[in-house]
């Protein structure tokens with residue numbers, strides 16, 4: 001038996017042989033189960049008794065869940081058991097660049113989504129975090145704006161900020177960080193969402209469509225995810241700067257978020273309802289859009305995304321020096337770089353039905369609005385739909401869940417350093433990360449790699465739509 005094998009007796013059954021490689025733990029008792037070491041989260045040991053905790057699927061089609069394998073190593077000396085456990089845990093944590101026993105600040109919105117945040121956290125998420133030896137400091141929000149205050153004033157000696165809610169609370173937390181007395185250090189604390197809201201776009205972007213709503217996958221990301229730097233955007237209106245991490249929506253796109261609040265019972269379908277309602281009205285949005293162009297060629301943007309997904313990005317992304325632009329080493333929020341009077345703004349002259357701008361592929365379950373968005377290119381993706389026919393727009397909409405609208409020639413897709421919007425009529429609204437702002441002149445620019453997420457992959461997990469043949 002190699003030093004990596006250990007026989008334990010589980011209950012009265014035949015002995016189970018446990019063995020590990022650098023990649024996985026194998027559990028064999030008649031049939032063998034392989035558990036990737038990334039999914040092994042903890043071992044409790046008392047003498048020769050062991051409790052091994054891991055996240056897995058009981059059957060292939062089952063959701064992820066926490067399993068605790070309890071047994072006694074009857075025929076091994078204490079020090080053999082000790083060495084076996086120590087090496088296994090080392091491979092499952094430090095060997096993957098992950099610190100054991102992360103200190104977590106956990107913010108839960110009891111009113112997010114279907115109001116199951118607290119129950120879900122207590123029943124499913126917390127046991128995983130405890131089994132992984134994390135320390136928890138849990139706060140339930142009591143009102144809108146509470147998460148903003150918490151993150152604005154919190155001590156920065158946490159390894160992770162866990163947010164149990166939807167995208168609205170993430171927006172609040174990032175704005176709290178922006179107003180923290182040490183904003184740059186606050187933004188260095190990685191965020192890890194647990195999807196219990198109505199809109200969980202960030203969770204989809206981190207975990208992908210298959211796992212994006214799986215709170216066990218989210219819990220595993222809290223325990224084992226690696227830091228991934230992301231750009232955040234400054235939305236500036238009337239001299240006031242708001243941090244936006246996901247989207248700004250105008251025209252038909254704003255109809256998704258605005259005026260559908262009373263339809264929360266519909267869950268995410270309310271966004272589709274809003275879109276269809278806007279489509280029936282089919283009004284161009286009364287704005288002038290101008291941008292500082294970085295790229296207009298969809299082929300090149302797609303290739304850049306593919307390259308990014310191939311290389312081992314988690315390593316690059318964890319190196320803060322690689323991504324922070326000069327100037328962000330200071331403790332203050334980076335200053336704005338662009339103004340209306342600069343040279344080099346491109347003005348869009350044709351009428352637009354909607355403008356959707358932001359970061360991260362998914363903005364919701366049925367909408368992969370920015371399929372080629374990169375976490376840290378320092379650029380804003382803009383999808384602008386010129387006024388064409390309803391059937392054209394409907395075809396684009398049909399492909400939106402998988403981002404297929406991206407390749408349609410009648411959709412303008414721009415990567416920009418910054419953009420500006422000037423209203424041409426006094427009425428309307430802009431939705432910033434789902435929050436309503438008046439349609440008054442505003443500017444948006446990107447801050448490269450300013451904030452941090454935990455990610456299993458080191459890149460956004462959305463599958464971009466294939467290039468049409």
Ligand SMILES: Nc1ncnc2c1ncn2[C@@H]1O[C@H](COP(=O)(O)OP(=O)(O)OP(=O)(O)O)[C@@H](O)[C@H]1O
Pocket residue numbers: 109110111112113114141142143144145146165166167168169170172196197198199200434
């Ligand atoms: N205790 C509370 N009572 C009422 N509202 C709260 C409470 N705590 C936080 N909120 C507010 O709930 C809003 C929605 O939160 P969040 O986005 O996380 O959930 P959601 O269900 O996905 O909502 P949305 O669809 O607006 O994104 C936030 O703007 C936040 O300010």
